Amino acid sequence: MARVSWTCRGIVLAASIPSLAPAAGEAQTGRPNIVVIVADDMGYADVGFHGSRDIPTPNIDALARDGIRFTDAYVSGPYCSPTRAGLMTGRYPQRFGHEFNPARGDFGLPLEQATMADRLKAAGYRTALFGKWHLGATAALHPMERGFEEFFGFLGGEHSYFDAMPATGGPVFDGRKPAEQMGYLTDELGDRAVAFIERNRSRPFFLYLAFNAVHTPMHATEKYLTRFAHIADERRRTYAAMLSAMDDGIGRTMAALRRAGLEENTLVFFFSDNGGPTMPTTTVNGSSNAPLRGSKRQTWEGGIRVPFVIHWKGHLAAGATDSRPIIQLDVLPTALAAAGVDVQPAWKLDGVNLLPFLTGKQAGAPHDALYWRLGGTMAIRKGNWKLVKTAEGPLRDIDPAALSDLSTAELYDLEDDVGETKNLAAARPEKARELADAWQRWNRQLVRPRWAPSRGPMARDSLSGRRLD
16 A cells, blocks of 8 residues: 655645555455436535535535545536536547537437447446436437436436426436336436446446436425525525435435445546536526636636546545646546556547546646637636636627637636636736637637537527527
8 A cells, every 4th residue: 555645736635545456345346336426507616515504515525525526627518518528528529519508409419429338338337327418319319329228317408307208398218218207306316326326236337427406497395495494595595405405316326335335346426517507698596606707608717617526435535635627528538547448549538547646656737738618718727827718698609700819818827816806918918828829729629519509598499498508
């Protein structure tokens, strides 16, 4: 057992790191299980380990307490579908045209892009998705055609929490067939995860638990609402109830792993798909991104920096905090490395295997820079410096003139100004130009979006009839 330490922006982390081989005597031996838990539209401030006081999240906090929490973790899309496309492929979704939420049910993750489920299924893993897909709704784009052997959830961007087949929103599916009934959807997804773990305790599995909490519609049961009677604001109270239900589901999932003797043989990731929607041009849910500036669909920190935890009991440090910038694209290569799958150069992954960095075998930062593009908005983070150009109104399609002229982009030193309040572009023009040039080199590698964004905040999806924000 080696003892390693590393320093992250003045924070020294130390931990005893055992070998990555599974502990003897587990119900499974060999390759670890992979569990990826994704929240939907959760605010950066709304977990206990980020200082939330009005909404307890004891089970999410327990993941952080027993794992590694990342203060500077990002997603590649400021809103739902591009983030999920990046998660599934380990690639910037703008490379293959998945820049916006699908505007129609026949748009989705391109078929030539292999998914995490494809990769792990080929390696002998049992694969399941419970929750939100949002990567296409035709038969060819269905999750069970994209590597998942089990599916319970919905195909669009949002869904009723009470009705399996509402008037709008499409059905909840059980496999390829509409579900005949369901309980409160957040509870149902947690129950499905528990049952899947209990059925697969003797073989390696990949579980993608994609909660639609805390995305609109704002639906909560009395069981959870009564926990937050002290919150006067109705929207915030309902949001708190929905988040508490998800936290309970995560707790039940982790308890199932422990009961099955699998916790030390399971690598768990938790993060939100984007920042909380706090602007009226999106489906506002009562979340908070404090102390960050901005909202879902924007490239200020509030839209792209998210709560993020990696937990692997007995194999990675417990109670550690890491401030090196990472991104959800790293989940795929990290999971593949843990599973013993060799990444092929032809896959052209943008994500990085984080395990050597987290065990102390490799020093430094996993990424030289991180990049974003969403229509006419952009951002790049390089070290502590960030260049950003964003908008507060509806999304627009690619504007080559706007993106070629970054003279009005804002420059921030995130180490001293995480709230992005002091634009240093005029004071540090050489740094602004350095980042602009680096972003343009990346931008030239991208393709045009395969479909245009929704037009205005009230645009609606042809599959669900609901807003596309």
